[in-house]
Amino acid sequence: MAGRTLSPLFRRMRASGVAAGLASALGACVLMGCSVASGSPAGDGSEQPTKAADVARPTAGMEFDYQIGGGYTPPDGVRAVSRDREDEPAPGLYNVCYVNAFQTQPGALEWWQDTHPDLLLRDDDGEPIIDEGWDEVLLDTSTPAGRAELAEIVGEWIDGCADSGFQAVEPDNLDSFERSKGKLTADHNAAFAELLAERAHSDGLAIGQKNTTDLLDRHATIGFDFAVTEECAQFDECGAYADAYDDRVFAIEYEGEGAVSFDESCSAWDGRVSLVLRDLDVLPAGEKGHVYRTC
Numbered sequence: 001m002a003g004r005t006l007s008p009l010f011r012r013m014r015a016s017g018v019a020a021g022l023a024s025a026l027g028a029c030v031l032m033g034c035s036v037a038s039g040s041p042a043g044d045g046s047e048q049p050t051k052a053a054d055v056a057r058p059t060a061g062m063e064f065d066y067q068i069g070g071g072y073t074p075p076d077g078v079r080a081v082s083r084d085r086e087d088e089p090a091p092g093l094y095n096v097c098y099v100n101a102f103q104t105q106p107g108a109l110e111w112w113q114d115t116h117p118d119l120l121l122r123d124d125d126g127e128p129i130i131d132e133g134w135d136e137v138l139l140d141t142s143t144p145a146g147r148a149e150l151a152e153i154v155g156e157w158i159d160g161c162a163d164s165g166f167q168a169v170e171p172d173n174l175d176s177f178e179r180s181k182g183k184l185t186a187d188h189n190a191a192f193a194e195l196l197a198e199r200a201h202s203d204g205l206a207i208g209q210k211n212t213t214d215l216l217d218r219h220a221t222i223g224f225d226f227a228v229t230e231e232c233a234q235f236d237e238c239g240a241y242a243d244a245y246d247d248r249v250f251a252i253e254y255e256g257e258g259a260v261s262f263d264e265s266c267s268a269w270d271g272r273v274s275l276v277l278r279d280l281d282v283l284p285a286g287e288k289g290h291v292y293r294t295c
Contacts, residue, residue, distance in 0.1 A: 055206040056167045057225045058094050060247035063294055064274040068098045069282030075292060080274070082170060082228065082250065085157055089165045096208060096228065096250070097161030101154045101171030101196060102189060103136035112137070119150055121183055131179050138176045141192040142184055151195040158196065162203035169200050170228045175212035190218050197223030208250070213237050216244045226250070232273070233265035242272045249273040254280045255291045266295035 062079040071087045080094035089095035104112050104120070109128075112120055121129045121138040128137040140146050154171070161169050174193060177184035193215075200207040206225040209215065215222070226248035232238040233253055241249045251273045253265055262277045269275055279291035 055201060055204060055225060056094070057206045058096075058168065058248050058250070058274075060249075060274075061271065062094060062250075062274050064250045064276050065292065066250070066252045066276055066278050066282055067284070070284035072285040075285075075294075077294070080250065083166075085161050085164075089167075094168070095166045096168045096170050097158075097164070097166035097205070099154060099157050099161070099169055099171050100136070100173060101139075101157075102141065102173035102176040102192070103131055103134070103138050106135050109137055116149070116153070119146060119153075121180060123181055123183070129179070129181055129183065131173075131176070136173075138173075138180055138184070140183075141176075141188040144191075147188075147192045147195060150192065151199065154196060155199040158199050158205065159203055162205050166205065168206035168208060168225070169196075170208040170210050171196050172210050174210050174215065178212075186214055190215055190222055193224075194222045209245075213240050216240055219244055228252075230254070233269060233275070234260050238265075238269045238273050242269075247272050251275045253277050256280070262293060270295035 058080055063077045064080045064082075065074055065078045067074075067081050067083045067087070067090075069084075071081070071083045071090065074081055074090050074093060078093065080096065081090050082096035082098055083089065084098045089097075119140055121140040121142075123129055130137050139150055141150065158169050171193065174189055177186055177189050193209075197207045201223065207223065208226045208228045209219055209222075209224040210228050211230060219227075224245075227241045227245050228250045229237065229241050230252045231254065232241055232249075232251050238249070238251060241251070249272075251269070253260075253262055253275065255262075255277060262275075265275055275295050277291060277293040279289050281289065283290040285292065
């Protein structure tokens with residue numbers, strides 16, 4: 001599952017520009033360290049384009065807040081936040097930019113139908129396949145041509161994250177193949193995720209794997225740098241993410257979800273993953289129903 005904000009489709013144009021984004025990324029590199037991955041030599045002996053730029057990965061154990069439902073002043077001690085791509089990064093913190101990359105945002109379906117109807121996943125009757133839990137239509141990642149077209153659209157959103165000063169991006173719904181009525185496979189989504197990782201790295205952004213242990217064994221091939229996982233304690237998956245990403249894991253548990261208490265989660269995983277308890281609607285502080293706790 002995923003708790004996602006209902007932000008509009010188009011990102012705001014911001015005055016910060018590329019230079020500001022680069023300055024923020026460089027500052028994060030100084031504070032947190034950067035990883036470098038370069039392209040492998042091509043068959044003719046020439047160098048392929050660099051696959052990944054210098055990126056600032058999160059530090060294991062950073063106290064984290066999940067603010068995709070709307071940004072607010074981070075609680076004391078928080079060093080990293082995730083916010084929607086329409087939001088602004090939190091000054092002085094490690095900022096992860098939320099992008100709904102594999103499904104349509106609620107309220108955005110009309111735009112997709114008017115401009116890119118061929119990129120919506122459809123069943124055998126030609127009807128869009130919907131994630132009923134969030135009223136989002138799945139995007140069709142099943143063909144190379146479709147993935148390339150989608151990568152240009154989502155890639156512009158990722159560019160916007162970099163321009164705004166975020167240090168990383170989390171493309172949500174990597175697991176959409178599980179809700180595709182057999183129309184998508186893990187291979188399809190992994191191939192699309194690799195395109196997104198290349199775009200993020202070219203923008204100087206780290207990229208986080210969002211959920212689905214099914215693709216953990218491919219995380220290095222795809223190009224993921226860290227993980228953002230929901231309910232890993234609830235489903236006994238935190239260890240798998242922590243092992244794959246050397247504890248660079250932001251883990252969100254939700255109040256009232258299942259039988260595992262947050263205290264039990266902290267006892268089991270505090271010190272290995274960055275745990276936060278949020279309300280299912282990830283409401284901003286001050287709104288009725290807002291929940292925030294860390295270990």
